[in-house]
Amino acid sequence: MLFQDKDKPVQVSLSEGRSYELAFGPLSELPLKMREAGLRPGKCVVVTDTNVAGHYRATLDAILQYDGWDPLILTLPAGEETKSPKPLQAIYDAALAWNIDRQTPVLALGGGVIGDLAGFAASSILRGVPFVQIPTSLIAQVDSSIGGKTGINHDEGKNLIGAFYQPRLVLIDTKLLYTLPRREWSSGLAEIIKHALIQDEPFFAWMESTMPQILARDPAVIDDLVYRAAAIKAEVVSEDEFERGRRAILNYGHTFGHALEKVLGYGVLTHGEAVTVGMRAALFMSRRFSRKIDQERVDRILLQIPIPPIPATISIANVREAMASDKKRESDRLRFVLLKKIGQAYVTDDVTVSDVDAAWAFALGRT
Template sequence: MLLQDIEQPIRIELSQDRSYDVVFSAFDKLPEGLRNANLRPGKCLVITDTNVAGHYRSRIDSVLKDDGWDPLILTLPAGETTKSPKHLQAIYDAALAWKIDRQTPVLALGGGVIGDLTGFAAATLLRGVPFVQIPTSLIAQVDSAIGGKTGINHEEGKNLVGVFYQPKLVFTDTTLLYTLPRREWLSGLAEAIKHALILDEAFFAWIESEMSRILARDPEVVPDLVYRAAAIKAKIVSEDELERGRRVLLNFGHTFGHALERALGYGTYTHGEAVALGMKAALHMSRRFNRHLKQSRAEKVLERITMPPIPSSLGIPAVREAMSSDKKRESDRLYFVLLSKLGDAYVTDDVTPSDIDAALAHALGRP
């Protein structure tokens, strides 16, 4: 289907007044989305980054002004290092010097970095102002913009400072994805596949059959991909807002993936690429415990997410070591999200070191 065919927003059902919609719509209908979320024209603050600003800064400015908004747009450097106290302070300074009030919306126009940082700023300005996510990357549209995780990094690790803070609206225009670099598209695709694998076998089968069109970003399949993947994230978040239970299933592939990112040094692989490799390991481990799992179907799809070759210098012991030190907090235990079948995930910590080694050997192609 095409973007304009999506009429129904995805509802995130939460208690009190925290429910909100993920609206699928063309960019120029943003003012309508804001009104439907009970946000009335006045001042608003837009946070974006240098990459996104090049494509969309003047567009969002005119779209908002046309409806009577008075937007102040702050463009921050692109990249993970922007999730820092320094850039958080830059948002505070801009917002407060501009005399925002408790009704002034703060809009994040960007990917996961801008969304996380802006959400944290919105949560903490004047003890909370309205927050709107306008995700511009696939990973943000299907994952990070939904669910209220906000925060910044600390030198001790990623996302160690933050809060849960739900947006009033997630406004998703899938046509923004056509300007995304290919590698970022594939990285987001890994997360979409992850959502299918943990909860929705039919969606996985659809991805499997449409993979070529998905890779080509065919406008007739992209909206389906985003909508269905976002719906899975929405469902899990609605059931477990504060990550005390089921939400942990979203970490499928992440125990291995984080360890790979760490062992290789951040930046070698994108997060999505590391998760794709991590899922390959997790699928192998899942199969060990669940003999009927059709892991080869899943692996075949994942193999189409091309990525830089694994450096031959990377040894399995190094990844295993990174896995232990990735237990950031003392009380963290090493746990794995596994699949009993395609579309059905569970959590376990009952695995042996040799299970882990075998899974890693498989994912890294080291027989």
């Protein structure tokens, strides 16, 4: 059965015998899970943003203090602009002024931006302190909090400064998702669809049949949705921690999506919205190389993710040129993740400029 193990924690297995747990449960279990991960009460640094703080800052503060922790809570502005050098410096300044040591954990309470930023701070301050993820967005619970990718953006492109730095623990409380704005919920669904497309056709079929409930955030399906999507990410990361091989399939739609984000300006589209457009472009390209892919079936579910209109002033040449800064390129050749069929992906650089332009034309509605 698709969800037969959903009551078990998911282990992310890493090189040299290391591992960490994706713990599914309420926020109140955080102190217990931190102890199980080898973290003992003392000082801790919590990084969050203005949106999340209004819902959960006081609750987390009380939970930590009750268990003997002394939290320093840093609340940063919400938005993609926070994933940048100045907020990173602010974390360094506050943590060092508070006289932390190498056993002081950094906790990320927020979505992908906060997780990436706080994780990079944890990886670099004092040459590395323990890191705990408490993801509050759908995209973070199923994707960005799992696997150790941390970092910030640069004017030249997204995620160009960063490090692989694995958390000691990821606590996933699906109840935190019910305060998400509708747009952020839809954005997270894009990454879940991606996971199904690259690895799990039965999960994709289940999503097809339950999409109305998923879009409505029906509690009857949310736990299953998050558990399976997070487990897929954990499976892929466990096979390839540092993205030297198979893990690259997780970038399906991202080579296109990151270019669109750069051209539009970060924050105009959510990451999931940009990736949805990118997945449609990659789907079109996949169909050109494999007749096994059911393009209409995949496109039918992707089109259920609401996307704001892309300005007509954004040309195919603009987005193609923006792809040149993609960090996944090798020897100046872009690498694309394509689908052989639903549930099976591969990486190729055997793609022409005309292939890229045709895919963009389809995804941007310029055909």
